[in-house]
Amino acid sequence: MFGSSELITRGAHEPRSVCIVANDWLDYRSHHKKISTPLDDTLTHAVSFFFSAFNPTSSAMDATPGDSSNLTWDNVGLGLAFILFNAIISSVLHLGVGSSLVTSALRCIVQLAIMGLVLQRVFETNNPWAVGAIAFVLNFLGTLEAVANKSKKRYHNMFPSILVSMLGSTIPVSVIGARFAMAVTPFWTPEQYIPVVGMLCGNAVSAVVVAVAYVLKEIYDNRDKVETYLAYGASRFEACSPVAREALRIALTPTISQMSVIGIISIPGMMTGAILGGSSVDQAAKLQMIIMFMISASSALAAMVATIFALSVVIDSEHRIRPDRVDVKEHAIWRGRNWVWAQIVGGVKCVAGCCWRRKEERVNGHHDGERLLG
Structure with missing residues (x-):
């Protein structure tokens, strides 16, 4: 047993937390109510307030269990109402x-569900080959999206060159960043590596599309300046350096703008997900910093490689502009889709017409028969 002065001395010199000392004091006062002095009463009120404010265990015990939400498809349907409003x-x-x-929203639902x-299967297997396959598929689909869906103009062999640009930027940056900057061991840990590769691919696609679109527009539509440089004896690299x-x-402007407003105006998705997942705000902020720096590096590298490939195709080794290597028609995938759809519609119309x-003919034949009988 100990009094108030003994408790204060104990809390000051023993290597125990203040909350534990405060708890001991409250237990002591509850069992020794006969000993009461003005100093003891004052200390009791002060310690009670301090203990309730700074004891994390008591606040956690007071919390209602089951506060974490479990989202269902009904919640997704309610979220879809925002798209319907738009x-x-x-x-x-x-x-x-x-x-x-509406089409993009439905694609989003199907793609994220798949x-x-x-x-989930990849996380359960924890296999590096499965992680590598997912990383390749993400880059492949990103390349397909950039070439077939987002580019109005395409050059010869654009798909393999963009795929090389994507793989050559996202894979090295993600491996180095996950292993050293994020301190993940092994670096291919699925829960850490796959989301990082996905974010790098998404931003790299945007940077590549912007860079290549500008190059093809300048070379195909506004090629007078480049032709002037070439006519005066400049090499294709010298003539195209301003365009590049x-x-x-232009390709890096969105990333720079995003980094300049992050944390002040917007809370990015990676940080939000980490906070909702239970990580501390400090750790989530540091993780988001690393991710943004990795995104900047991979976007710059992908845009640079894609720009070099595009310029080397539309301006040949003889330093001539080759507009014949630029395709302004729809991608073959969409032309094939339109052809198949036209065939289906034509077949349905033909069957309906027949x-x-x-x-x-049956109705007319019935009427003719009635006239003959009449």
């Missing part, structure tokens, strides 16, 4: 993007 606005204002919004199932610099500057003609 589609209604598009329809009212005649913006013409309502169908694109990814969730696949990644401007393409890289059925309608047969029905008319």
Whole structure:
């Protein structure tokens, strides 16, 4: 047993936390109510306030269990209402993007659902080959999206060159960043590596599309300046260096703008996910810093390699501009889709027309028979 002065001395000199000392004091006062002095009463109120404010165990015990939310497809459906609201606005204002919004939202649902199932299996197996396969698939699909869906102009052999640009930027940056900057051992740990590669691929696709689109636009539509340089004896690298610099500057502008406002105006998705997953805010902030620096490096590298490939194709080794190597038509995938759709629609119309003609023939034959009988 100990009094108030003894407790204060004990809390000051023994290597115990203040919360434990405060708890001992409250237990002591509850069992020794007969000993009461003004100093003891004052200390009791002060310690009670201090203990309730700084004891994490008591606040955790007071929390209601089961506060963490478990999202269902009903929640996803409620979230989809925001997209429907945008589609209604598009329809009212005649913006013409309502169908694109709904289609993109449905694609988002299907793609994320499939990814969730696949990644769950990969996380359970914890196999480096499976992680490598997922990383390659992400880069492959990102390249397909950049070439087939986001590029209005394409050059010869664009798909393999963009794929090399993507793989040559996202894989080295993700490996080095995960192993050394993020201190993940082994670096291919699925829960850490796959989300990082996914974010790098998404940002690299945007940078590559912007850079290549600018290069093809300048070479195909506004090639007078480049032709002037070439006519005065400049090499293709000298003639194209202004175009390449401007393409890289435009491609990296979104990443620079994002880094300049992050943490002040916006809370990025990676940091939000880490906080919702239970990580401390400090660790989530540091992780987001590393991710942003990795995104900047991979986007710059991918845009630079893609720009070099594009310029080397549209301007040949003889220092001539080759507009014939630029394709301005729809990608072959969409042309094939349109052809198949036209065949299906034509077949349906043909079948419907045949059925309608047969029905008319039967009706006309019935009327002719009635006239003959009459």
